[in-house]
Amino acid sequence: MKVKILILHLLLFTSMLKADGVIVIPRPPYPEPHPDYRSTPYPLEVRYHKVEVEIKDGIALTDIKQEFYNPTSSRLEGLYIFPVPEGAVINSFSMDINGKEAKAELLDAEKAKKIYEDIVRSMKDPALLEYAGRNAFKVRIFPIEPHSTKKINIKYGELLKTDSGMTSYMYPLNTEKFSSKPIENVSIKIVIETKKKLKMVFSPTHKVEIKRNGENRATIGFEDSRVLPDKDFSLYFSTHDSNIGLDMMTYKTSDEDGFFIINISPSSELNEKEILQKNIIFVIDTSGSMAGKKMEQAKRALEFCVENLNDKDRFELIRFSTEAENLFGSLQTADSDNISKAKQFIETMKPIGGTNVEEALSKAFYIAGKNSGKNPSMIVFLTDGKPTIGRTDDNELIEIVQKNNMVKSRIFVFGIDYAINTHLLDRIAQESAGYRTYVTPEEDTELRLASFYEKIRFPVFSDLKIDFGGVKVRAVYPKKLPDLFRNSQIIVAGRYLEEKEARVTLEGNIAGGKKKFVYNVNFRGSGNGEKDFIPQIWAAQHVGYLLDKIRLDGENKELRDEIIEVARKYGIVTPYTSFLIIEDEEERKARGERSLSLLPLRSDLKSDRVFQENIKKEYRRIHEKEGAGSVNASREIFSLQNTGNREEIYQGRQRLEYRDSSGNIQNLASQVRNIQGRAVYQNNNAWIDSGIRVPAGKTLQKIRFASDEYFKLLEEKPASNQFLSLGKNVRFVMDGTLYEIHE
Numbered sequence: 001m002k003v004k005i006l007i008l009h010l011l012l013f014t015s016m017l018k019a020d021g022v023i024v025i026p027r028p029p030y031p032e033p034h035p036d037y038r039s040t041p042y043p044l045e046v047r048y049h050k051v052e053v054e055i056k057d058g059i060a061l062t063d064i065k066q067e068f069y070n071p072t073s074s075r076l077e078g079l080y081i082f083p084v085p086e087g088a089v090i091n092s093f094s095m096d097i098n099g100k101e102a103k104a105e106l107l108d109a110e111k112a113k114k115i116y117e118d119i120v121r122s123m124k125d126p127a128l129l130e131y132a133g134r135n136a137f138k139v140r141i142f143p144i145e146p147h148s149t150k151k152i153n154i155k156y157g158e159l160l161k162t163d164s165g166m167t168s169y170m171y172p173l174n175t176e177k178f179s180s181k182p183i184e185n186v187s188i189k190i191v192i193e194t195k196k197k198l199k200m201v202f203s204p205t206h207k208v209e210i211k212r213n214g215e216n217r218a219t220i221g222f223e224d225s226r227v228l229p230d231k232d233f234s235l236y237f238s239t240h241d242s243n244i245g246l247d248m249m250t251y252k253t254s255d256e257d258g259f260f261i262i263n264i265s266p267s268s269e270l271n272e273k274e275i276l277q278k279n280i281i282f283v284i285d286t287s288g289s290m291a292g293k294k295m296e297q298a299k300r301a302l303e304f305c306v307e308n309l310n311d312k313d314r315f316e317l318i319r320f321s322t323e324a325e326n327l328f329g330s331l332q333t334a335d336s337d338n339i340s341k342a343k344q345f346i347e348t349m350k351p352i353g354g355t356n357v358e359e360a361l362s363k364a365f366y367i368a369g370k371n372s373g374k375n376p377s378m379i380v381f382l383t384d385g386k387p388t389i390g391r392t393d394d395n396e397l398i399e400i401v402q403k404n405n406m407v408k409s410r411i412f413v414f415g416i417d418y419a420i421n422t423h424l425l426d427r428i429a430q431e432s433a434g435y436r437t438y439v440t441p442e443e444d445t446e447l448r449l450a451s452f453y454e455k456i457r458f459p460v461f462s463d464l465k466i467d468f469g470g471v472k473v474r475a476v477y478p479k480k481l482p483d484l485f486r487n488s489q490i491i492v493a494g495r496y497l498e499e500k501e502a503r504v505t506l507e508g509n510i511a512g513g514k515k516k517f518v519y520n521v522n523f524r525g526s527g528n529g530e531k532d533f534i535p536q537i538w539a540a541q542h543v544g545y546l547l548d549k550i551r552l553d554g555e556n557k558e559l560r561d562e563i564i565e566v567a568r569k570y571g572i573v574t575p576y577t578s579f580l581i582i583e584d585e586e587e588r589k590a591r592g593e594r595s596l597s598l599l600p601l602r603s604d605l606k607s608d609r610v611f612q613e614n615i616k617k618e619y620r621r622i623h624e625k626e627g628a629g630s631v632n633a634s635r636e637i638f639s640l641q642n643t644g645n646r647e648e649i650y651q652g653r654q655r656l657e658y659r660d661s662s663g664n665i666q667n668l669a670s671q672v673r674n675i676q677g678r679a680v681y682q683n684n685n686a687w688i689d690s691g692i693r694v695p696a697g698k699t700l701q702k703i704r705f706a707s708d709e710y711f712k713l714l715e716e717k718p719a720s721n722q723f724l725s726l727g728k729n730v731r732f733v734m735d736g737t738l739y740e741i742h743e
Helices: 109-123 127-131 293-307 336-347 357-369 394-404 422-431 445-456 533-553 557-570 575-590 603-607 609-621 628-641 708-716 718-724
Strands: 003-007 022-026 045-056 059-070 076-084 093-097 105-107 135-144 148-159 161-163 166-171 183-193 198-202 209-212 217-227 233-239 244-251 258-266 279-285 314-320 324-326 377-383 410-416 436-439 459-467 473-477 490-496 501-510 513-522 657-659 665-667 672-675 678-683 686-689 699-704 730-734 737-742
Touching: 045 166, 076 109, 105 109, 109 127, 109 135, 127 718, 135 148, 183 233, 198 217, 198 244, 198 258, 217 233, 233 244, 244 501, 244 513, 244 533, 258 459, 258 533, 279 293, 279 357, 293 314, 293 336, 293 445, 314 336, 314 357, 324 357, 357 377, 357 394, 377 422, 377 445, 394 422, 410 422, 410 445, 422 436, 422 533, 422 628, 436 445, 436 628, 473 533, 490 533, 533 557, 533 575, 533 628, 557 575, 557 678, 575 609, 609 628, 609 657, 699 708, 708 718, 718 730, 718 737
Parallel strands: 045 183, 279 314, 279 377, 377 410, 410 436, 686 730, 699 737
Antiparallel strands: 003 022, 022 076, 045 059, 059 148, 076 135, 093 148, 105 135, 161 166, 166 233, 183 217, 198 233, 209 217, 244 258, 258 490, 314 324, 459 501, 473 490, 501 513, 657 665, 672 678, 678 686, 730 737
16 A cells, blocks of 8 residues: 655654654545645644753753644544664653553564665655665554644653764754655753863754753754744863863865864853953944944943943043044953943934044054053944944045054954945954954844843963964865853864874963963864755855955956855855856856756756846845845854854845746755765755765666666665655765666
């Protein structure tokens, strides 16, 4: 009997492999096919998916709650299959269905494999192949009533894997191919408790909120609504006795240089003596264009910053319009009397006059250089306009920053509204290894500035330098390391050219003076898929760096070609790089050349002329100095440069939507998968590995989907399951052989 498969996404996992719960449902006895089956073989809807995890002493206890809705008019009976990852240690397993505990039968790997292969053969759906080689629980579920909900609760425990001092937790959250509709609510809450000081807490896949609760405890949260998640959730954490932790992850395949990510993180609980005393100067634009809501929000934000200065900080305020005026004339201690004076100064600020950026910056640099000491120096520069008085040329103003910023103050730029010169402000921040932040008209300046200040309130480690212990590295980002603050982390990504153990040295200023921290690391990695996010995160930062060079310094063929090649290989899809790749493909066709990547872009993109025109506009806007397009380009490229997870890679994702030749809305970002450290693209009904170049020199092996030869490949090369599970038409390279899976 033919079956319809529904992945309910009730998950068990190990730090190495993925696992999903599966319900196999016999085809309902419809008089006519249910409408939902016309677009998807998975008619059930997931109403919510809630996960709570407690991790203590290396053991994770996971509690999953889901609610499913049967929109069909039939009562269904299902066989629930729960794949068990290889190597997982299960301390407890329970499954609650309608208040009754279900009995589960444990199948060994051979019996489970037979079930998976039977489903693939009968349903012509390879999605389950990623579970081949694992044991499984099997549970009968009946009834699944029509137009009703089914609540399922699973609890299980497992022993987590620790490698090189890092413990990993992974929760498969890829439900895109298994859900008929977006999930109303998805949430993950993880509480970590450790015996040693908890340092790094890092998700390479999702943008999470991390709350520290003392030195040994943290709560991690992720939540989204009306989504079809397309990537699994990963979390890494480490413990150290040192106040500054450094952790490294590596990834390497046999045919290219290795990749690494370094995470630098401080202790969350530092006493007053361990916090650096900072010198901070607030420079605020009070020109006429700041009138109204902008001025009021900026003043309230400044009051918040001043009121929350640390006791031994030193500070100054400068307001500028036609001229620049300071409050004290020198850095002053943040005592109650000076804070009171600062609040009075802020209250008297009124918007009037022009914008004299030259005088404002020069005055700030002069004050920062007087009796600066060894404390980290910061300038918060807030403006809503372009220079109109004094020197207004970009290059001349940047020269002032280069020559007059003698104490190397970090300049944190806040641009308000769209009438600003983003190229100038970006270069100011870039020159000083500071940050740039832009507040659009619909956003709250007060909230954004106050939130930013909270992040830099407690500096821990400044003027950082890193030495790789003689290991040859290249393309390391960021080019200039920022300062490290409490409850923050710095992610360094790069390539290594040789495999060896090394002693990495981190040097900088902490409370008490300059200090070096030495860490033993190993520049050896494998390309087994466990950490295949590392190449893509490096590639995002690399592309972000190159895009910024083009934005601020001008385009040339070498930079353009490098962006196209890296973006294509690692799946860095942005409106700008989409345009470059499309244009590049058109030029190749015009010259009669074969694409080096076998066209990883979908051929039906040309059916949506609006999309084509939109990405052309994005290409033009990236070169503009002001306006909404310029602000968006700056924000997105800066985020790309500072990518720390896969969610941040697809900047401007909402603008990557287009209509295919059938009129259906598609999104370029959802048609890219990262497998074994490189991109695989969906091109109409086929998936194409970006690792494919010109086929000459490679053995081509054509295999029919679901044939005996197909399953033999899966048995002989288990890692091929990542490619095979994509669909029935896949082209990929493995071990020097080009495989073409076809119907």
